[in-house]
Amino acid sequence: MSKSASWSFPLELTTEILLRLPPESVVRSRYVSKLWSSITTDPYFTNKFETRSSTRPSLLMFFKNKDKLFVFSFPHHNQNSNEPRSFSQHVDCYHMKYPKDCSFPFAESVHGLICFRTSVNRPIIWNPSMRQFIKLTKPGKRWKDIKVFLGYDPIEGKHKVVCMRRGKVSGEYCRVLTLGSAQQSWRTVETNHKHFAYIDCYSRCINGVLYYEALLDDDSDASIIMSFDVRTEKFDMIKLQLHDFWGMMISYEGRLAYLDYYNPMDNGGIKLWILEDKEKHRWSCKHFVTPFGPRLETSYKIDGVTDAGEFILVPLTFLKSFFILYFDPVRNSLRRVEFKGIADENFRFRNGLGNKRLSALYTIPNHVESLVSF
Template sequence: MRRFLTLTKPDKTWRSIAAYLGYDPIEGKHKVVCLPGDKIWEDCRVLTLGSGQEQWRSIKTSLDHHPYTDSYGRCINGVLYYKAGIDNLPGQSQAVIMSFDVRSEKFHAITLPVDTIGGLLIAYEGRLALVHSDYVNNGITFWVLEDAEKHKWSDKSFLVPFSHTDPVLKAKFKLSGITDTGEFIYLPSTFLRSFYIKYYDPEGNSFRTVEFKGVADREFRHKSGLGNRRVYALQTFPNHMDNLMSLCNT
């Protein structure tokens, strides 16, 4: 929509903030969920976008936890997922995946399928999946959430038919996401101007390489103040589509 909305800080005492965007497909509402990222908290702040009175509301989380601010949340079929830690014993924190039902505004903790919080949260065939990449042996292992209430996961493993370090393209590739058609997306860890993206299809055990041009051309780099510096921390939005339909009345 090319519109920007500046949100007020929900609590002035929060030094670090974790914010997530969720969408309820039934009522067609977007909600922003915000929690402090540096301490255990018993409630969060929720704001409904487009409500006319955009104000933060306090919602009980039902489970005291702190979100991991170095990871991104994923909203799938009206449920927002993000990584978090809960304190079971003094000085001990258990890693979990928290879910937030955007419509009912209820929280639920999901036990991890493995004893590590590492990995990438993705949407796989309409369900949440936790993906681990083995960059040494060029493999992928991921767990698909089958039943959140029963903490039931199924697992799959693949060997990627290419090296994550490409001497020809002079780049190291890192798993970043997955497309609607099931292709895993690998991005370079850094680039200067144009760059390459690799797509891996686990069903056909094949991959393709696509050159991406124009994002960091001379004009863009001059306006953004990049100069000749390399770009890091590239992010993907694999299933994003632009709608070119005019919203103006004729």
């Protein structure tokens, strides 16, 4: 097609075609012409792209091998479709080098981005869709050990990084940085509550509010949840009142919840504590009996919940292909999806994986594609 012919497409059609491209291709298209660059950098385009992506969430899986990160994006299958209970699914995969000093603790995908920290106490942001890592500046020269969280404000469409000293009382202030801001600098924000952020803790951003686990300064046995409104940058405290319970923090039906589960293979079931009223610190409890029984020949772990309300189970170790299980507590049904992301022998040997059994598979549910680039 000639250059002149390419401009004969109506603007609406050109926009629609570009919206269907994967994120990395969208960014490359910006170098084709000034028109395409103008289209794909316009807030209307980026918002529409990410809105469409949010309707197609995926299970992001990755593992480390030497200096490489192997990444697999596995679409969450629609539980209401007519496909069989057990089937194979196409997987998008790639591998890339990652920063050597990057650690991967309990993390979540926050509107397409994932936040970690490095061993030298620099926050680092990863956009899996763009295959890009970016190291942020240190929040404080004297901060020797840090804890970082990532939040997203859906109203203003902004990501914010929250940082505090790890294992120290955060009674007066923390540091906050808005990604993509002109100055890209840290601001001091008062926390209003003296507390310790857990050294290794879960965090979740739900509907513009960031939650993370902590302890009260005056009572080392008092476990609490701290909340941070991403838009107003106000902190608040939530009492757990869950007796002797402690589990995995998740988002369930748009609310903060804690997942406590017995061994899913022995039919012990799944217990879920759901935050019903943040102001009154009121929680409710649900218990689901699982239909697993002795059918599971592999050891599985529950690793989150899809936006559709299905619990996701992944194997603790794997060799080549394996099954991901989705448990629907409402229907009390189980379906299996076969993952074949690393079954190809040439791929395994070419990348030094061989036939050894792999473990430490990181899984992040409900990941959406993002055009955020740094």
